[in-house]
Amino acid sequence: MHITDSHNHLHFREYKDDFNEVMNKSFASGVDTMLLVGIDPEDSLDAQHKAQLFDGLYSSIGIHPQKADLYTYDDVQALAVLASNQKVIAVGETGFDLFRTPGSIARQEVLFLAHMDLAKDLGLPLIIHDRDAHIETIACLDEKSGWDSGGVFHCFSGDVALARKVLDHGFFISIPGVVTYKNASRLREVVRFCPLEMLLVETDAPYLSPVPYRGKRNDPSYIRQTLQEVARLKMVSLEEAARSTTYNFQKLFLKKAPGKGLPEQSDVKERDAKKIGS
Template sequence: MTTKPLPLPEQAPALIDTHCHLDFPDYQGDLAEVLARAAKVGVAEIITVGIDLATSRKACELAARLPGVYATVGVHPHHVNEMGPDDYPALRELTARPEVVAYGEIGLDYVKEYSPAALQREHFVRQVEIARQAGLPLIIHDREAHADTLAILRAAGKLPAGGVMHCFSGDAALAEEVLELGFYISIPGVVTFKSAAVLRDAVRRVPLERLLLETDAPFLAPVPMRGKRNEPAFLPYIARLVAEVKECELEEVARQTTANAHRLFGIC
């Protein structure tokens, strides 16, 4: 497994970071440099993800003015207890913006439970329906809530636009259940951690045609950058590890995961 920086090919294959948070204060002072570093290593497209109404609006603003950047809107389970009566109408309006390619991240988080679990489930169901009405794919957050997350998605019935299980943290059995829903599975920097053997096994078993790559920046920087502020320029380390696990070339991982992302998010 990769444990130190490796040189990238002279012509770095094009990658898309399908999940990061460019609007966070972590990038307030050097966003232009962050984007330049990403482009230099082949990360040509980035999806910046909303986690509440304010960050959803900021994601849209960034995507509207930055080439190669796309936005999502939605309210993270940590923040559903902060929602007011005007949030849902505002979110519905944002779904119509041309730079918005998905609804999320939404879902359930039973680890920190900043919002009560019952309230999380209520808003998860409601937001799934908004995504359906808007014709947008879902970006799902699921921490230690696998059974309830899957139950809600199954109860929602077939979602024509599909979705992705963001920052996948389960095993091969959970991955199979996610695939049965027609969803993609997104692999974060955690896959490079020494402790992530179960996740690497899941990556090995999931067809490359159903995988996406993400940094979840500024969180979860991959080895060899672990402990630093994460950024889209670190995505090639994740791609390289996936290539090692899948026993294929980095270029193949880049080509297929980029095609997968374009298909799911409707990016031409």
């Protein structure tokens, strides 16, 4: 079984002592593709370095909205130099966090707009972080035609109405371990509503460990709990849920990046190209 963790931070210092062990544990559990998400310039470079170490690891470039006070529009633009690396496949995480840092909303908006411009320039999809900021996030994407780049709402925390809006614009929805929590009935409803073809799963490790690991440091191998719950809600097998979410990840992140696709993906492209030519 091939499982994909669409969003984690395995390059964080929480794993500095046992990164290789965690990776081996992840591979042994079937998680062989993952996206290491950057939260500031230095951190994006760390993610990129770690992504070089194993096949199936990718990274993103971005500045987290919680850090909006520390950076400018130009700092986001400067991340473009990292994008020449083959493993860099997305822009973000970006968006709004009005839960932890409500005071910097104006600056968060400037940075979000900068990420949208960067994503367009580079032809890469967006990783959206939306915490307590559904209205602001949607408004900003509407205003700047940010939807055009494609992307994912990571750690989706909205209701079915928001999910519908996100899906209407062709964005994917990524489900975290929260879906296993007792009080997460709204998220479970979103999973039931959302077509399997538009779902991704993620750990957001080191945060948000699923039950029964809640409160402990998260790691990619725990994504099986999340996947199991998604499979149950979609009434498919674990294998089918793993296969679909992996395919969706490839479709979103690896098809959009020329030359960065997995072998199967470039085969598909070649076949498509031939079809057009003939």
